[in-house]
Amino acid sequence: MTLNPNIIGYRCVSCGQECPPEPFRYTCAECKNNLEVVYDYASIGSDWSRDDLTANRDRSLWRYLPLLPVSAAPDNHTISAGGTPLVTVTQLAERYDLAALHIKDDSRNPSGSLKDRATEIALRHAHELGQQVLVAASTGNAASSLAALAAFYGKQAVILAPAAAPPAKLTQIMQYGATLCLIDGTYDEAFDLSVTAAEAHGWYCRSTGINPVLSEGKKTAALEIAEQLNWQVPDQVFVPVGDGSIISGVCKGFYDLHQLGWITSMPRVVAVQARGSAAIVNALAGDGAIIPVKADTIADSISVSLPRDGLKAVRAVRASGGYGIRVSDEDILRSQKQLSQDTGIFAEPAAAAAFAGLLQALNQGQVRHGESVVALITGSGLKDIPAAQQNLVFPAPIKPDPAAFNAFIETASQSGTLSL
Numbered sequence: 001m002t003l004n005p006n007i008i009g010y011r012c013v014s015c016g017q018e019c020p021p022e023p024f025r026y027t028c029a030e031c032k033n034n035l036e037v038v039y040d041y042a043s044i045g046s047d048w049s050r051d052d053l054t055a056n057r058d059r060s061l062w063r064y065l066p067l068l069p070v071s072a073a074p075d076n077h078t079i080s081a082g083g084t085p086l087v088t089v090t091q092l093a094e095r096y097d098l099a100a101l102h103i104k105d106d107s108r109n110p111s112g113s114l115k116d117r118a119t120e121i122a123l124r125h126a127h128e129l130g131q132q133v134l135v136a137a138s139t140g141n142a143a144s145s146l147a148a149l150a151a152f153y154g155k156q157a158v159i160l161a162p163a164a165a166p167p168a169k170l171t172q173i174m175q176y177g178a179t180l181c182l183i184d185g186t187y188d189e190a191f192d193l194s195v196t197a198a199e200a201h202g203w204y205c206r207s208t209g210i211n212p213v214l215s216e217g218k219k220t221a222a223l224e225i226a227e228q229l230n231w232q233v234p235d236q237v238f239v240p241v242g243d244g245s246i247i248s249g250v251c252k253g254f255y256d257l258h259q260l261g262w263i264t265s266m267p268r269v270v271a272v273q274a275r276g277s278a279a280i281v282n283a284l285a286g287d288g289a290i291i292p293v294k295a296d297t298i299a300d301s302i303s304v305s306l307p308r309d310g311l312k313a314v315r316a317v318r319a320s321g322g323y324g325i326r327v328s329d330e331d332i333l334r335s336q337k338q339l340s341q342d343t344g345i346f347a348e349p350a351a352a353a354a355f356a357g358l359l360q361a362l363n364q365g366q367v368r369h370g371e372s373v374v375a376l377i378t379g380s381g382l383k384d385i386p387a388a389q390q391n392l393v394f395p396a397p398i399k400p401d402p403a404a405f406n407a408f409i410e411t412a413s414q415s416g417t418l419s420l
C-alpha cells in the first residue's frame, strides 16, 4: 500500500536534511534528530476545499485525510477519535473582557485524552506497514490511549510506564488488555527502553518525540479549532507542554491551513509548562537550546526531564509568534478547580495547566482585552482523582432527617457554596 500521494517526504527539524516518504524511518539519517512530514499543499488544495469539509458528515479526525500521513482511513473507525467540542465560555470572556474564550475539550476522546488522535494515526500507519505489535513509553495517557484503540483495531500493545503513574491510567491500560511493563524509574528511562525494544523486536514505536506521524495526528486538534471557528483563528492558543509533541502538532495544524490559504493568519501558540518541568519554556526564554531539568510536578502528563520534541516545539512556537509560561503546581490545582466550577469541564492537572497559563497571561498583560483565546484541555480529570481531591473538603455525613438536612443547608449557605 502506498502512502498519501500528497506527502513529499520528511524533513529533519535540526539539520534540514530531507528524505523520501518510503521506506519509513523514525529519525534523520544524518543527525538522528526528529523529522517532520512535508506535504505538497498545491496538490492538496487542487482537489480538496473547505466546502468539501462542510459536506463531509464524518466528524472524526479522518475527515482531514488529505493532510494525514497514511493512505486511507480504517474502514470502521466508529470509535471516533477527534470531533471534540469547542466549548464557548461566555461568562469567562465577559469576566476577563475578552472577545471570546473557548475551551477545546479533548477529554472527550475515546480514552479521555488528546493522545487518541496520535494513536489513531499510529495504528493505521502500523497497519499500512504490516505491523501488528506497537510499543510505547508513556506517562499514562499515550499508554491508555494505545491500549484502548489497539483493542478496537485488533492490534497488540506493549506499554512501558513509570510505576508511579496515576492508578486510573494504569487501570485503563490493564482494563483494555494491553501488556503493561511497569518501570521502576522515570518516564525518560521508560522512553529509552521503548526505543531499544522497538528496534530489538521489530515492533512499531508509538513513543512520542521520535515518531513523526504522531504530531500529524495531534495537529487535527488545531484543524478542528479553525474549522469550528469558521476559519477565523483566535489570537492566542494555550497548550500544556511536556515532551513538546502536542504543541508542535498544534502549530503544524495551523501552518498547514495557512499554507492552503484556508486561514489568513496564524494564532500565537503559547507553551505552558509546570515550573518544575519547564525545559521548553526555559529554552524559549533563552537561546532556544534544550537543557534537561529534573522534572518535579503534580501534573504527571507533562512531567518530563528531557523533552524529546523540544527543538521542534521551540521552533514552532517562535514561528507562530508565541511564547512560554511557567505555572506552579499550586496555580495548576487552583485553576483546575476554577475551570471545573466555571465551565463544567473536569481537566487533569496537566490539562488545567493550559488554563492556569491563560489566567497568568491575563494577569501579566500578555493577553490583552478584546482578544480571542482558546485553551486546549488535553485530558480528563477522572484520570487522576487524588490530585483533584487535594483541593476538596468533603462534608461530614448527616443523620437522614429534615432537621439535620436544614442545618447542613444553613452551613452550606454560610460557607458560600450555595446561595439561596
Ligand SMILES: [Zn+2]
Pocket (backbone or CB within 6 Å): 012, 013, 014, 015, 016, 017, 028, 029, 030, 031, 032, 033
Ligand atoms: Zn538531521
